[in-house]
Amino acid sequence: MVGVTTSTTSSDGLRLTESTFNIVATVGAVVLALIALVVLWTGYQDSTLPVLGTELSLVKGVVGFMLTMFFAIGAFIVAAFMELGWDY
Numbered sequence: 001m002v003g004v005t006t007s008t009t010s011s012d013g014l015r016l017t018e019s020t021f022n023i024v025a026t027v028g029a030v031v032l033a034l035i036a037l038v039v040l041w042t043g044y045q046d047s048t049l050p051v052l053g054t055e056l057s058l059v060k061g062v063v064g065f066m067l068t069m070f071f072a073i074g075a076f077i078v079a080a081f082m083e084l085g086w087d088y
Contacts, residue, residue: 014080025079032072040065 016026042049043061056064 022079029072029075036065036068
């Protein structure tokens with residue numbers, strides 16, 4: 001019979017509010033996600049973006065959504081797992 005081993009590692013979970021860097025990255029990820037939803041909805045409605053005045057079709061809206069969500073997910077990953085490079 002194989003003996004049961006215990007793990008010595010521990011995971012302290014997501015560190016979204018641990019430091020100023022993590023907080024700013026989390027806020028940036030949320031803002032980018034909201035912008036992505038606005039771009040998707042604007043493309044779905046075949047209307048213009050409120051600030052830029054660019055008219056979007058459905059294809060342009062989906063492309064803008066995917067590109068913006070790519071950066072939002074990247075910012076969220078950075079906020080969750082990246083630590084500062086220097087110690088205080």
